[in-house]
Amino acid sequence: MIDYKALFKVSYGLYVVCSGSEENGNGYISNTVFQVTSDPPRFATCCNKENHTAGLIRKSGVFSVSVLQIDAGAGTIGTFGYKSGKDTDKLKGMNVRYGETGVPIVINDAIAFLEFRMVETIDVGTHLMFIGELVHAEVLDDEAEPLTYLYYRKVKKGAAPKNAPTYIDKSKLEKAADGKDFAKYECPACGYIYDEEKEGVKFDDLPDDWVCPVCGEEKSEFIKL
Amino acid sequence: MIDYKALFKVSYGLYVVCSGSEENGNGYISNTVFQVTSDPPRFATCCNKENHTAGLIRKSGVFSVSVLQIDAGAGTIGTFGYKSGKDTDKLKGMNVRYGETGVPIVINDAIAFLEFRMVETIDVGTHLMFIGELVHAEVLDDEAEPLTYLYYRKVKKGAAPKNAPTYIDKSKLEKAADGKDFAKYECPACGYIYDEEKEGVKFDDLPDDWVCPVCGEEKSEFIKL
Numbered sequence: 322m323i324d325y326k327a328l329f330k331v332s333y334g335l336y337v338v339c340s341g342s343e344e345n346g347n348g349y350i351s352n353t354v355f356q357v358t359s360d361p362p363r364f365a366t367c368c369n370k371e372n373h374t375a376g377l378i379r380k381s382g383v384f385s386v387s388v389l390q391i392d393a394g395a396g397t398i399g400t401f402g403y404k405s406g407k408d409t410d411k412l413k414g415m416n417v418r419y420g421e422t423g424v425p426i427v428i429n430d431a432i433a434f435l436e437f438r439m440v441e442t443i444d445v446g447t448h449l450m451f452i453g454e455l456v457h458a459e460v461l462d463d464e465a466e467p468l469t470y471l472y473y474r475k476v477k478k479g480a481a482p483k484n485a486p487t488y489i490d491k492s493k494l495e496k497a498a499d500g501k502d503f504a505k506y507e508c509p510a511c512g513y514i515y516d517e518e519k520e521g522v523k524f525d526d527l528p529d530d531w532v533c534p535v536c537g538e539e540k541s542e543f544i545k546l
Numbered sequence: 547m548i549d550y551k552a553l554f555k556v557s558y559g560l561y562v563v564c565s566g567s568e569e570n571g572n573g574y575i576s577n578t579v580f581q582v583t584s585d586p587p588r589f590a591t592c593c594n595k596e597n598h599t600a601g602l603i604r605k606s607g608v609f610s611v612s613v614l615q616i617d618a619g620a621g622t623i624g625t626f627g628y629k630s631g632k633d634t635d636k637l638k639g640m641n642v643r644y645g646e647t648g649v650p651i652v653i654n655d656a657i658a659f660l661e662f663r664m665v666e667t668i669d670v671g672t673h674l675m676f677i678g679e680l681v682h683a684e685v686l687d688d689e690a691e692p693l694t695y696l697y698y699r700k701v702k703k704g705a706a707p708k709n710a711p712t713y714i715d716k717s718k719l720e721k722a723a724d725g726k727d728f729a730k731y732e733c734p735a736c737g738y739i740y741d742e743e744k745e746g747v748k749f750d751d752l753p754d755d756w757v758c759p760v761c762g763e764e765k766s767e768f769i770k771l
Contacts, residue, residue, distance in 0.1 A: 327683035328587070330613040330658040331579060332559030332694050354556060355578045357592050358671045359713040362553070365590075365675070367582050388555040433555040443668055445677060446583040450590070452670060458552035469557050469694070488584040 325493045333470035333487070337387040337401050337427040338366055339412075340377040346412050346425035349374045350402035352470045353486050354386050362455040364437060367448045369484035373406035378439060378451050383422040386435045390465040391472060393430035398473075399536030401427070403482055403511040421457055432462040448486055479535045480512040506543040511536035515543065550718045558695035558712070562612040562626050562652040563591055564637075565602040571637050571650035574599045575627035577695045578711050579611050587680040589662060592673045594709035598631035603676050607664045608647040612656035615690040616697060622655045623698075624761030628707055628736040646682055657687040673711055704760045705737035731768040736761035740768065 339348035353367040366386065368375040378384050389397065400411050416428040420436040428434075437453025444450075470487070473479045481488045503518035513535040517523055524543070531540045564573035578592040591611065593600040603609050614622065625636050641653040645661040653659075662678025669675075695712070698704045706713045728743035738760040742748055749768070756765045 323587070323680055323683045324685055325683065326688070327613075327658040327660060327685045328581065330559075330685070330692050331581065331589075331611075331660075332557055332692050333580065334555075334557030353580045353582065355558065355580055355592075356553065356556065356711045357578065357675060358673050358711055360672060362548070363670065364556075365670075367580075386556075388552075433552040435552060435556075441670075445588065445590075445666075447585060448583050450582060455548055458548045458550070460549055460552045460555070463551070467555050467557050467696070471692070486581045486583055 325489050328487065328489065329471075329474065335389045335393070335398075335468045335470060335473055336366075337389065337397065337431070338368070338374060338384055339387070339425045339427055340374050340384040341381050341425060342423050343419055343425070345377070346417075347374045347377055347406035348401050348411055348425065348427055349406070350398060351386075351485075352481070357452060363440065363452055364435065364455065365450050365452045367445065367450050367486045369448050369486075372484060375449055379442065379449075381424070382439045383420075383424040384437050384439065384451060384453055385420055385424045385426040386437070387427045387431035388433045388435075389430050389468040390432045390462065391468045392465070393468050395533070395535055395537040397427070397430045398479070399511060399533075399538075403536050428461065432465045432467060433458070433460045477535055478513055480514065482512060505546040507546055508533040508536065508538050509542055509544055510538040514546070550714050553712065553714065554696075554699065556712075560614045560618070560623075560693045560695060560698055561591075562614065562622065562656070563593070563599060563609055564612070564650045564652055565599050565609040566606050566650060567648050568644055568650065570602070571642075572599045572602055572631035573626050573636055573650065573652055574631070575623060576611075576710075577706070582677060588665065588677055589660065589680065590675050590677045592670065592675050592711045594673050594711075597709060600674055603664060604667065604674075606649070608645075608649040609662050609664065609676060609678055610645055610649045610651040611660045611662070612652045613658045613660075614655050614693040615657045615687065616693045617690070618655035618693050620758070620760055620762040622652070623704070624736060624758075624763075626652070628761050653686065657690045657692060658683070658685045702760055703738055703740075705739065707737060730771040732771055733758040733761065733763045734767055734769055735763040739771070 333352035336354045338351045418426045436457040441452040506515040506524045558577035562573045563576045643651045661682040666677040731740040
């Protein structure tokens with residue numbers, strides 16, 4: 322028996338993982354970034370095979386990881402987490418630096434960044450795991466706390482998008498056992514759920530200029546569940 | 547240039563990873579446990595090749611992950627993190643359950659646990675990465691927060707032991723630039739550093755029955771740095 326709620330007890334940070342070059346770069350939000358060996362310092366990150374950035378990492382052999390701060394804005398998370406680089410130039414308008422390998426590094430909302438040369442790609446099913454050797458690391462803000470997935474879910478009320486390793490189909494989570502007159506509304510861009518019961522305010526009573534607290538999507542785009 | 551302090555911005559939880567059986571089981575503390583695919587739900591964990599548990603995982607093909615709570619005691623962390631299963635029966639005296647695969651699962655200080663059947667072992671250098679498919683998951687305490695590596699380092703003042711993927715040689719970290727009359731004392735069992743300047747109390751002035759707040763080692767065993 323698998324209680325999917327137990328999976329929420331596993332801790333993650335939230336990162337922008339970028340790859341490519343100044344001419345052709347892209348990035349996505351990842352929560353699976355972790356060190357695999359200390360000597361030499363190597364890290365792994367998982368990326369859905371469908372992700373535009375996965376192709377760029379394979380082609381360029383480099384990637385960067387920007388560690389997001391706890392107050393990371395909807396702009397950064399919305400752009401990198403819930404849009405596809407196939408449709409948009411996500412780096413346009415962002416504060417981007419280029420590392421010693423030429424890889425783009427997102428500075429917006431970053432408290433530190435790490436730059437890697439890929440040493441191995443492992444096929445783990447729906448996702449690829451990229452293992453990279455650290456070539457550069459820098460702290461940008463030593464005071465701010467890193468954003469964690471727990472904080473993102475609990476305080477920012479964000480959800481993992483379909484392509485994330487930690488995506489959980491809502492039908493697998495226990496349905497709230499109530500027959501009350503409360504509804505839920507889902508943001509079509511990022512999956513954020515507005516829960517009238519939790520918030521204590523009917524969705525219709527929210528001001529018209531209310532936007533999704535996670536990605537900035539307009540109220541009128543929300544879908545009643 | 548690598549600023550090793552940037553590596554501390556990557557978020558991790560803390561877990562007891564166990565393997566083996568009722569007759570021959572062992573566990574160790576890991577901070578690298580993460581989901582790699584959502585369908586099927588598969589997780590990875592990194593284990594130093596020298597770890598006793600690494601051999602057990604290879605042999606038995608099963609492992610469990612117990613998610614530690616934020617107030618996890620020195621007993622659990624000290625036993626599983628800083629002792630070797632080659633010398634001690636770490637599971638003796640612990641609250642242990644056996645999963646559907648027969649794997650031991652540590653319940654002490656756990657808020658949830660996950661049980662896996664191994665699907666792949668990947669050699670990543672000094673460490674092995676085990677990829678397991680989730681067969682069982684349970685929440686034990688839905689209120690308590692998970693212990694994070696950041697909290698363990700900052701509040702509990704713990705350090706990663708030598709075999710951890712995230713171990714950092716102190717010489718690689720910038721030395722505190724002061725010539726003041728403060729000393730630091732290191733716990734020989736777990737690497738915890740007592741810093742007189744931060745604590746505001748001289749080590750010699752601590753009571754004789756003071757013990758390491760991380761692993762319970764006696765004051766007299768501490769080494770002046």
